[in-house]
Amino acid sequence: MKEPKEQYEKRKTYYRRRLEKLTRTINRLSNVRLLTFLVGCGLAVFFYMTQRSSLGLGMVIFTVASFAALVLWHQNLKTRQNYIQVLYENYDQALSRLGGEWRNFSDTGEDFKDPTHSYSEDLDIFGLGSLFQWITTAKTFRGRETLKEVLTQPPGEVEIIRKKQEAIQELARNLAWRQRFLAEARMTKRPLNSPETIIEWAKSYDASYLRLGVVILARALPIITITFLLMYLLTSSVSVWYPLVGLAIQTIILFLGRERDKTLNAVYTYKDSIKIYEKMLERFEKRNFQAEHLQTLKKGLRDRDGKPAFEQIRKLSSLADLIANRGNAMFLIINILTLWDIQCMISLESWKEKSGRSLGRWVDTIAELETLNSLAIIAMDHPEWGVPEITSGNSVITAVNMGHPLVRGAVCNDLTMEKNSGILLITGSNMSGKSTLLRTVGINLVLAYAGAPVFAQQFSCSMFQIYTCMRVSDNLGESISSFYAELLRIKQIVSSAKTERKIFFLLDEIFKGTNSQDRHAGAKVLIRQLSKAGAIGMVSTHDLELGDLERESDRKIRNYHFREYYTNDEIHFDYKLRRGISTTRNAMYLIKMAGIDVDEML
Missing domain, CATH: 3.40.50.300 (P-loop containing nucleotide triphosphate hydrolases)
Incomplete structure (x- = not known):
């Protein structure tokens, strides 16, 4: 097996080269995108000026479609570049830790210092130059708290420790997986705050939105209203009052029961965290592990129908994306026309009824994995140390x-x-x-x-x-x-x-x-x-x-x-x-x- 330093340096070099290649591709794509826009606009103007309007219209459509495709490609490459950058930084940090430069790491665990604890102050568990600063790679709120608890509240059962030893040794051998798991947590631009609010939100659901009559009414009303509106616009057989009455009824429905704003806003507030949880769980659930403790953690991630947790959180993440545009002024029209808030509430309450009570357990599993990964650093960096x-x-x-x-x-x-x-x-x-x-x-x-x-x-x-x-x-x-x-x-x-x-x-x-x-x-x-x-x-x-x-x-x-x-x-x-x-x-x-x-x- 290669020495830790050799592995870190090799992977750091690999990701540095990938970054350089991606950067060149992105720069070239930016030039192509600009050239496509300029050439397309120029040709469209030329066709219109030469009385070939059909070709001009076709060129406009082609230019817009090509430009949009290039923008999406560019965004995907930028996202990939950011992810590779994080992986590169992970290995750079690993080399710094191995070289004894970990005292410069930003997370010292200072917020966990407790002078009344029976040993943490005297043994340098938290603070500058501490055990926590040396090993932590936990980025989620619960992950940091769980590592703190492990270092200050030892389990009372020997068998639990032995199972964790086995899991830590296996994770130590899976360097690439650990770094990708960490990279998922670092992709967010904002700190991951305490998930208690959304966990409590997920535990209870409003059954009134799941009643068959409510679901049928919420689905049928927008269809009827839109149908009347189209018939009014396209034919003279329908009075304007039909779509107006439908829109009025839907507006009244939307402005009744405004307490749902709290539910919808909660999901939007934790949109970034939900996306991170989804990616981290997907990394874990798609990987096969042999350690009993890791297998037990994985088994606890299934919902009541046996579906993977990351798929369930992905549904919640998709709902959060649908809710994200509620603050847009133009969205008000769409909301009234489709009863968008009601549709989202039905989907959310259905998700909560099925998977909501499991969210806290899934977040705790992520926290446990972050803790095990942090401890696995010791086994990776110091293979000569003994397993107690x-x-x-x-x-x-x-x-x-x-x-x-x-x-x-x-x-x-x-x-x-x-x-x-x-x-x-x-x-x-x-x-x-x-x-x-x-x-x-x-x-x-x-x-x-x-x-x-x-x-x-x-x-x-x-x-x-x-x-x-x-x-x-x-x-x-x-x-x-x-x-x-x-x-x-x-x-x-x-x-x-x-x-x-x-x-x-x-x-x-x-x-x-x-x-x-x-x-x-x-x-x-x-x-x-x-x-x-x-x-x-x-x-x-x-x-x-x-x-x-x-x-x-x-x-x-x-x-x-x-x-x-x-x-x-x-x-x-x-x-x-x-x-x-x-x-x-x-x-x-x-x-x-x-x-x-x-x-x-x-």
Whole structure:
């Protein structure tokens, strides 16, 4: 199998060449269109001036028909050009992501940041430089929300995760399909807003428009009125009052029950979104997949008659096109003459009665596919990463050569945590890698629960509720200090540990807002309490005295550390995790590097 970079570059080059070819064709077609118009008009004038009016009329008709055909061809080529342009940009973005330039991507997920969430803030799930910014290709409103939920609300069942793993691996192998699926979502010129309004609209229908008498009357009245109008215009056997009475009745019908405007306007408002949903579902339903999860999603797209969802949405899209001209002043005449609004309402209510309740499920399927596609990027770009084994038994986390997925050139470490020795105390000097290790474990757990590969050669874990206390800050709006905010978070962790749920916690320099004596005493009590509750987790600290907990807990709490070394009076870190308590300190050295005279301080 080719390397990801080679595949991306090959396809990017292919679409660049197609773009260049299409651009040349469009430019030539523009010239042909102009030439056709000028030559046709010139010949038509010439024939009329030479008293050959029949040839002149024929030339006008031929010119108009040819010009219209060329315009349609030109529009189709422009649409194709836009689609190829989007595909080209998709592969360009894929190369940027692979090259580590993803921090420039526009969708950071900033709107999903939640300081009260149990781990998303500390593990960089959303925001600039986040996990969401790295992987997301979701473009629909529901797609972004679903990816957010997957990264913050892990499923409780191991089997669900395993099925998603299989689906993600299959999608990773279908690069071309994934990029075309993404391209469909990017074809809209406006952001895809929340579909809740149209989903709720689709769930209920007005049965009065589906009554047989109403349908017959709506179909027959315009036919009768138009017939009388034609007879009046073409013969003298029909009085003008017949078509006038018919038009008057139809006008009254149209201006009664104006509540239908809300229904018709709802469809028009979501016209672009409906078209996008149609194209995305068509891409999915016409593709054969082997993964059980993908097959289940596809089965859920059929309507009650077994027809594909994209065909049903296509009908709604066609109705939206018919409604699009309602705002045109000239359309008022057509509306009165044909009872156009009533015809549209009958078709819409019929569609809603048959397929409306399924629309929400279809939109959710698209959202799930966007989420799986985003996660499949990891499997595609990093085939060497491991597919985690999710266990349902005892609390355990084991990792071989585990690194942080968002850190370029990250140093990898091995890790083993079990229920009987499930708390690791990480010591080490400043900048040695303690906090990064905690985030490494946490974010890989998030990826594992999402069904994605993790940055490790091997990775195995149980199902945990993840809690962190790492970046607690003041909340001026709530008049909460950082120390009190930290206490609230720790209270949440302790309360959860006392329940029957299995939790995994990450604590970084806890109680740093108080004096060293209280910090040491408080940390010792907290760690003992969490260990007694059977919680698994990691604690980073500068308090080397906490290392005594390993002996006092009969090794249920274990010491690990990072260290630094000095070369040519320069400090260096190898970021490798080692057993035991730290024996080195570098605070005074770093203070000296900052330009502060250490000798005067002493």
